[in-house]
Amino acid sequence: MDQFKRMAIFAEVVATGSLTAAARQLGMTPSAVSQHLRQLEQSLGLALLHRSTRRLTLTEAGERYHAGCAAMVAAARSAEQSLARLRDEPEGELRLAAPIGFGGLLANALAPLRDHPRLSLRLLLDDAVIDLIAARVDIALRVGALADSTLVARKLGSMKRQLCAAPSYLAERGWPAKAQDLLSHDWLGGRPGAAGGELLELQGPGGEQETVRMEGRVQATQVTALHALCVAGWGISIVVSDDDRRALADGRLLPVLPGWHLPDLPVYAITPRRGEQPAKVRHALDLLAAWFNKPRPADTRISVA
Template identity: 50%
Template sequence: MDELKSLAVFAAVVRQGSMSAAARRLGLSASAVSQQVRALEQLHGVTLLHRSTRKLTLSDAGARVYAECAQMVDAAERAQRQLRTTRDEPTGELRLAAPIGFGPYMATALTPLLAAHPALSLRLLVDDAMIDLIDARIDLAIRVGRLPDSHWVAQRLCAMRLELCAAPGYLARHGEPRTPEELPGHHWLSQSGTATAARGLQLRRADGETRELHLTPRIASNNQLLLQQMCTAGLGIALIGSIDAHGDVAAGRLARVLPEWQLPAFDVWALTPQRDAQPAKVRHARAVLGDFLRALPGTEP
């Protein structure tokens, strides 16, 4: 590594035309620059520069070495520019992972960022499984709920709730539950493999009264969007994320069931593999996703 530094100093001397000019360019003393070049000559037993009191000239060996050194310095400067660009400007491929239900929100949120930065590309991986950030080379992942212990860096973006919902047609045929105790008599649509499925349905009313129910699903799926579609089709009652339920409730396709009873809020997190030296594409994407999600109906700060 010291030899590479000496080669860069030698290239600066040739480019600047003198030891003193190279010293000013590099922020070194003239004697330090001279020592670097002399050490390089002594190490390899070749003369690179012919020195006189008035000027420096390249030897034949020095001319050949300088041509290679100039390419090395140019490559290093290009690398430095690329590092600055990566730090300051969203460029390159952004690899983002999110649960399937969040995919449409990610695409919408990131559209202005992609439009503003043509050098930025996106690879969006949507999967309800816990993708390993390192193995999949993920820059940024969106996760919901309690996070397992890991060395990933997590930043909370917002919170959302799950809501009991059913289609108006289903409620017209089967009756609308008035108390939590009536829920076991209804068709239950459940997302398998979730904490709610494992622990049971935990409901709380504003006066502090709580209920915990273990419901047997008529339909179970690992895909929340599929369950929402079947709920909208009138096949039963389901837990729908507040941001997903809002549009169907507003359009009359779904109705909230037992609205006076609430489920615990779930935090939405942005995960990155590292805390320090995050490139601009990750910082910008995390910021726009946070702003977008917090502005959605059904989320909480």
């Protein structure tokens, strides 16, 4: 490492034309610069500079050696500048993992990133949990309780949930009037983490608490499939996606037990490393946090899965 330092000092002496100017540029004393040059020449067994009281000139060996030293310094500066851009300006590839139902949310929340032409975005949408390290993921969005891990979690907001069913299903099977009535209905389940049935903890209009474990008649691991099944009248499900919200708005789905509330689910941004993050990650996290904290009408539900 000392040899690299001496090579850099030698390149600076040649660039500035004097020991004094190089020392000033490097924040060193002229005697320290001179000592490093002597040590460099001793290690090489060749003189690199002709010294006189008025000027310094390169020897033949110095001319040959300087080209490599100058290239080394230029490469180091270029590497520093590249890292500075990565630190200060979003660029490179941002790899973001999220459940399938997050597609529309991400398109809206991250829209300002379009203004950074050196940044590309790769979305890994999957309802299964992705290994962040293996997939080189910068940010993963996850919903609900988190398992203990070395990953870094930042809470972005919460997801409101609502039971729903198709009008055709409710016309055939009837409307549940209380939480326990759900046990006699067909449940659409199979979301990640719902093995062995889904435990619904409901709060009634008077503050009463009911817990119901629902076993799925039909199970699917993707929210798009659950949505299609619900609209087709297969059973009762939970509003979790943009498709569900649109279906509720146009009447293809109806709210079930509207006076009863499921607890909100927290939404987290997970990053694989602690410490300073590149600008692309910092900007994306800030945009996601701002989107989740944006005021919305009381009946608007954050659409995630």
